[in-house]
Amino acid sequence: MAEAPYVPLRPIPLKERSAILFLEYGQLDVLDGAFVLVDQNGTRMQIPVGGLACLMLEPGTRVSHAAVVLCARVGCLLVWVGEAGVRLYAAGQPGGARADLLLFQARNALDEGARLNVVREMFRRRFGEEPPERRSVDQLRGMEGARVRATYQLLAQRHGVTWKARRYDQEDWTGGDLPNRCLSAANACLYGLCEAAILAAGYAPAIGFLHRGKPQSFVYDVADLYKFDTVVPAAFQVAARILKGKGGQEPPERQVRIACRDLFRRTGLLERVIPDIAAILAAGGLAPPEDAPEAADPAIPPEEGSGDDGHRG
Amino acid sequence: MMVIVVENAPPRLRGRLSLWLAEVRAGVYVGVYSRRVRERIWEEVGQMIGEGNAVMTWAAPTDSGFAFAAIGANRREPVDIDGLTLVKFRPPTDPDAPPF
Numbered sequence: 284m285a286e287a288p289y290v291p292l293r294p295i296p297l298k299e300r301s302a303i304l305f306l307e308y309g310q311l312d313v314l315d316g317a318f319v320l321v322d323q324n325g326t327r328m329q330i331p332v333g334g335l336a337c338l339m340l341e342p343g344t345r346v347s348h349a350a351v352v353l354c355a356r357v358g359c360l361l362v363w364v365g366e367a368g369v370r371l372y373a374a375g376q377p378g379g380a381r382a383d384l385l386l387f388q389a390r391n392a393l394d395e396g397a398r399l400n401v402v403r404e405m406f407r408r409r410f411g412e413e414p415p416e417r418r419s420v421d422q423l424r425g426m427e428g429a430r431v432r433a434t435y436q437l438l439a440q441r442h443g444v445t446w447k448a449r450r451y452d453q454e455d456w457t458g459g460d461l462p463n464r465c466l467s468a469a470n471a472c473l474y475g476l477c478e479a480a481i482l483a484a485g486y487a488p489a490i491g492f493l494h495r496g497k498p499q500s501f502v503y504d505v506a507d508l509y510k511f512d513t514v515v516p517a518a519f520q521v522a523a524r525i526l527k528g529k530g531g532q533e534p535p536e537r538q539v540r541i542a543c544r545d546l547f548r549r550t551g552l553l554e555r556v557i558p559d560i561a562a563i564l565a566a567g568g569l570a571p572p573e574d575a576p577e578a579a580d581p582a583i584p585p586e587e588g589s590g591d592d593g594h595r596g
Numbered sequence: 597m598m599v600i601v602v603e604n605a606p607p608r609l610r611g612r613l614s615l616w617l618a619e620v621r622a623g624v625y626v627g628v629y630s631r632r633v634r635e636r637i638w639e640e641v642g643q644m645i646g647e648g649n650a651v652m653t654w655a656a657p658t659d660s661g662f663a664f665a666a667i668g669a670n671r672r673e674p675v676d677i678d679g680l681t682l683v684k685f686r687p688p689t690d691p692d693a694p695p696f
Contacts, residue, residue, distance in 0.1 A: 316609075331614060
């Protein structure tokens with residue numbers, strides 16, 4: 284038999300993927316080109332990484348070099364998280380895979396006028412109404428905070444959950460009340476997904492507009508666009524079910540994740556994130572940067588990608 | 597919805613397929629993708645199948661509700677009967693072989 288040809292691996296677009304998968308306890312490796320999680324008993328579980336937006340690795344996982352290479356090739360983001368996904372330690376792809384998009388994002392964030400336009404567009408998308416005129420970013424942030432508190436109250440009431448305030452302590456996970464814990468777990472899912480989308484498209488997670496100064500500022504900005512349509516209702520629904528004693532035996536975090544996954548699928552979230560990011564940045568009103576006149580074409584021209592713009596493939 | 601079944605396929609093709617699809621039984625892969633992605637996966641199957649054979653079916657707005665394609669030698673062959681695709685089954689070359 285003739286030597287079979289080498290067939291390159293190329294990522295598929297984010298919008299066609301499943302959302303998210305949490306893995307714990309096991310060795311992630313590559314066997315015959317398949318991505319597998321091998322547990323202590325030697326049981327192998329094949330994971331269709333090419334069809335996933337991101338893999339959340341919980342404590343107890345080890346990843347081989349080959350597995351990381353494969354994830355990078357198929358464009359699946361690896362995210363290392365703490366137990367129940369409440370803390371994010373590291374993500375497996377550096378941001379800014381597309382210089383032009385990165386520069387555009389940075390230009391919008393640096394120009395105060397453009398930044399205000401972007402923040403106003405985010406406000407418009409979140410609350411479905413025009414933000415008041417002549418307000419600064421800080422004033423808009425204050426208004427947003429008040430509205431968010433009211434929305435929490437409203438959604439909690441609608442799902443029959445007693446709600447005091449959004450309160451969580453990263454050091455003491457089990458100390459929080461149940462709705463807050465469900466909410467934290469649900470947010471973790473949404474953040475992982477938004478970060479995967481931001482990185483897949485080639486933007487930088489740290490360059491935020493409403494949020495500033497954190498490694499994931501832009502992730503919080505983007506996640507806030509969807510939070511109250513997706514994960515907050517899902518979290519409250521699960522919390523209400525558990526408080527009524529109808530939650531079953533599974534831990535709350537797990538039930539929340541399942542609810543979030545269904546909701547992401549139902550709302551078509553993955554199809555929307557990348558176009559929405561492009562739209563809110565375009566609302567800044569600046570022109571995308573043009574190639575510098577002295578810029579040289581790459582010495583090795585890139586193959587035509589099949590995934591999103593920032594996938595390394 | 598799409599299903600791919602491979603027979604006598606090289607392990608690296610089977611591994612490759614499991615990157616996009618769930619292998620629910622040996623050589624049986626299931627997933628949901630757009631036409632563009634489906635055609636790309638099928639193209640890779642064609643490039644990597646070697647001496648094995650493969651068949652893919654997918655949900656399609658045809659009369660039967662699905663369509664399928666095959667690569668490699670197999671006793672089953674698709675035939676088009678007035679627009680409805682059926683499967684023709686050639687007799688075994690080995691007379692002792694089981695009839696299915």
